[in-house]
Amino acid sequence: MAPTSANHLPRYYPMSEKSVVRYSNLEEQVSKELKWFYVRYMNNARYLYVDSNYYGIVWPNLILFVVMHLFYFYGLYMVLRIWPVGGMVFCICYGEIAGLGVTTGAHRLWTHRSYEATLPLRIFLCMCHTMAGQNDLYTWVRDHRLHHKFSETDADPHNSLRGMFFAHVGWLLTRKHPDVMIKGRTIDMSDVINDPVVRFQRRFYVPLYIFFRFFIPTYLPMRYMNATFSQAFIGLFGTYLGSLHCTWFVNSLAHWWGTKEYNVKIKPRNNFFVSYITLGEGFHNFHHTFPWDYTIGEFVWQFNPGQKFIEFWAKIGLAKNLKRATPEQVKNRLENARKIKDQNRLLYENDHPYKFPHDY
Ligand SMILES: [Zn+2]
Numbered sequence: 187m188a189p190t191s192a193n194h195l196p197r198y199y200p201m202s203e204k205s206v207v208r209y210s211n212l213e214e215q216v217s218k219e220l221k222w223f224y225v226r227y228m229n230n231a232r233y234l235y236v237d238s239n240y241y242g243i244v245w246p247n248l249i250l251f252v253v254m255h256l257f258y259f260y261g262l263y264m265v266l267r268i269w270p271v272g273g274m275v276f277c278i279c280y281g282e283i284a285g286l287g288v289t290t291g292a293h294r295l296w297t298h299r300s301y302e303a304t305l306p307l308r309i310f311l312c313m314c315h316t317m318a319g320q321n322d323l324y325t326w327v328r329d330h331r332l333h334h335k336f337s338e339t340d341a342d343p344h345n346s347l348r349g350m351f352f353a354h355v356g357w358l359l360t361r362k363h364p365d366v367m368i369k370g371r372t373i374d375m376s377d378v379i380n381d382p383v384v385r386f387q388r389r390f391y392v393p394l395y396i397f398f399r400f401f402i403p404t405y406l407p408m409r410y411m412n413a414t415f416s417q418a419f420i421g422l423f424g425t426y427l428g429s430l431h432c433t434w435f436v437n438s439l440a441h442w443w444g445t446k447e448y449n450v451k452i453k454p455r456n457n458f459f460v461s462y463i464t465l466g467e468g469f470h471n472f473h474h475t476f477p478w479d480y481t482i483g484e485f486v487w488q489f490n491p492g493q494k495f496i497e498f499w500a501k502i503g504l505a506k507n508l509k510r511a512t513p514e515q516v517k518n519r520l521e522n523a524r525k526i527k528d529q530n531r532l533l534y535e536n537d538h539p540y541k542f543p544h545d546y
């Protein structure tokens with residue numbers, strides 16, 4: 187039965203004075219406004235209808251990830267049960283060193299060029315990045331530059347509008363959207379591929395990956411910590427999956443939960459929890475606003491070991507040209523964001539039909 191009164195309409199039904207005047211009868215008004223509602227809101231739900239040509243599951247990846255997680259949970263259980271102190275210390279240290287390669291290397295150095303590093307430091311960071319096992323540097327940087335340039339669109343490899351699970355790990359389990367490939371070709375990667383360290387890692391990635399990701403974390407505890415092969419091997423999965431999930435939380439949690447002090451019009455947020463588990467990568471609203479800033483955060487009290495490491499390297503002459511957003515740039519952004527928040531609050535308080543509380 188067709189609705190006879192506006193009470194039947196959805197919560198966000200745009201009942202403006204104009205629309206009441208424009209339509210001659212209620213039925214026409216309802217049909218047009220419902221159509222408008224559908225286009226405006228239901229379009230965001232288009233990914234619910236999975237097109238198998240574009241979004242099909244990559245079964246080998248899915249099976250691999252399920253098996254790795256089974257190993258991971260079993261590994262964690264065994265580490266805690268039979269090798270609690272040495273195992274945990276080793277897993278955390280190995281994971282943190284690998285994390286340095288991802289945050290201060292792949293992310294802040296190679297992707298955003300927020301500072302310059304000497305050859306020895308680049309080799310060290312490249313080694314750390316290989317320990318993390320997150321694909322080679324070239325692929326990592328291309329995906330992340332794509333994420334910044336086409337954030338929250340189909341060309342974003344882990345587009346968070348497709349849901350938190352997709353942004354976290356789902357993007358690695360499904361086929362890439364065609365836009366990721368098409369627009370991926372527009373990303374300038376010349377500076378990255380001209381780096382001999384990146385070229386070397388890309389060329390020998392498989393043996394390097396096996397050596398740094400599997401051999402070393404199994405051999406070291408056996409040689410120096412009296413661990414058995416099974417203890418060391420299963421402990422290795424504790425470091426691997428743990429560090430992967432920490433990195434993925436930046437794409438999922440830091441795009442969904444947190445505050446937006448610098449730019450309310452984008453989805454990334456500042457999230458303390460993510461900062462604690464990623465050496466300071468959680469201030470994602472700041473980072474997407476000022477991607478060239480090596481600190482990824484404005485304040486010294488923010489948990490940001492990555493920043494301290496870069497500053498230490500600069501002190502001993504291994505890094506230089508550390509880039510930061512100027513205080514004026516930060517102030518302007520803060521003021522703009524505050525203005526928009528005030529406007530949104532006004533709309534919200536007046537129960538405006540076009541309110542978007544999530545942009546608050
Ligand atoms: Zn992001």
Ligand SMILES: [Zn+2]
Binds near residue numbers: 297
């Ligand atoms: Zn970034």
